[in-house]
Amino acid sequence: MLQTSIEINKAAIILKLLGDNTRLTMMKLLDTQACCVCEFVEIFQTSQPSISQHLRKIKDIGLVREERKSQWVFYSLNKSSEYYPFIKSILEQLPNQDEKLKELDEKGSRISCC
Amino acid sequence: MLQTSIEINKAAIILKLLGDNTRLTMMKLLDTQACCVCEFVEIFQTSQPSISQHLRKIKDIGLVREERKSQWVFYSLNKSSEYYPFIKSILEQLPNQDEKLKELDEKGSRISCC
DNA sequence: TAAGTATATAGTTATTTGCTTATATAAACA
DNA sequence: TGTTTATATAAGCAAATAACTATATACTTA
Structure with missing residues (x-):
């Protein structure tokens, strides 16, 4: 089958x-479910602007939408992106990160915003 | 089949x-055939130290061997690397770059060193 | 052994990156 | 409308990156 x-050079930018x-x-994480900014702030234990800046970068080339x-503001993978198949094939090989969201659930942090 | x-975090480093x-x-290119430093210098039209430094980075984490x-000094993909399957799955999705080597052949630059 | 060729390393510099703090914008709600 | 909450943007800064030049090392060959 033709792939x-x-x-x-586009691949290099995405990588x-x-x-x-x-x-x-x-x-x-977004491969599993949409997340909002405040969840990422909790998960990564970093500042909100830092999260927003990361999201902006991946949004600017169309990998996610808000x-x-x-x-x-909820972010999700943009499955219509021309790069989605490429992205997907990479994400598939990574271990599931959903326990990070579960921890939020347990702490109650998740419900607080979403 | 289990993947x-x-x-x-290792994936992030590699990406x-x-x-x-x-x-x-x-x-x-290395996915197709081994190449020596001087070929890369020709292909990328950049300085030899710049090429050596790039090669060192990918060698240091074991992606290639010399x-x-x-x-x-010939470099080739290290197919024994634990990351090789990951790398391979990415490279497979990229267009063949061998015309870059063909150009060298045509210019005679390739034969000059290798 | 001296000279030439191929490659690696060291040091310097300009650019990029990712974080921080401060501030602006947008929506919800009292 | 004023306050709170969520998010985005701007500006500044330190660390990382990738290039360059100069030099060292390794091998070949006269």
Whole structure:
């Protein structure tokens, strides 16, 4: 079967974006479910602007999309992106990160915002 | 079939290394055949130290290995690396870069060193 | 052994990156 | 409308990156 290939310099740009622990973990989490900014802030124990900046980078090249739901902004994988198959094939090989969300559930932090 | 997964922070390190146009193209070329430093210098039209430094980075985490053949050092993909399946699955999705080597052949530059 | 060729390493520098703090914007609600 | 909550943006800074030049090392060959 013919595999669609991605231009090599585009691939490099995407791999560089994925080549960051925070962004890669975000993408893996989003592969399972949409998340809002405040959840990421909890999970990564970092500042809210830092999270927003990471999200902006992956949004700018279309890997994720945002959807505002009242005061919260939810991010999800953009499955219509031309790069989605490429991304997906990488994420598939990573271990599930959902225990990070479970911890939030247990702490009650998740319910607080989402 | 159970897919072996790669630790997420290790994956991030590898993706960052691949997230550079020069290194990614190198890896794709090496996926086809071993290359020596001087070929890369020709192909990328950059300085020899720059090429050596890129090669060192991907060698340091074991993605490639080097083999000296008289005065030349040939690099090849390290198929024994624990990360090789991950790498391979990414490289498979990239367009073949061998025309870059063909150009060298045509210019005669390839024969000059290898 | 001296000279030439191929590669590696060291040191320097400009650019990029990711974080921080401060501030702006948007929505919810009293 | 004023306050609170969630998020985005701007500005500043330290660390990482990738290039360069100069130099060291390794091998070949005259």
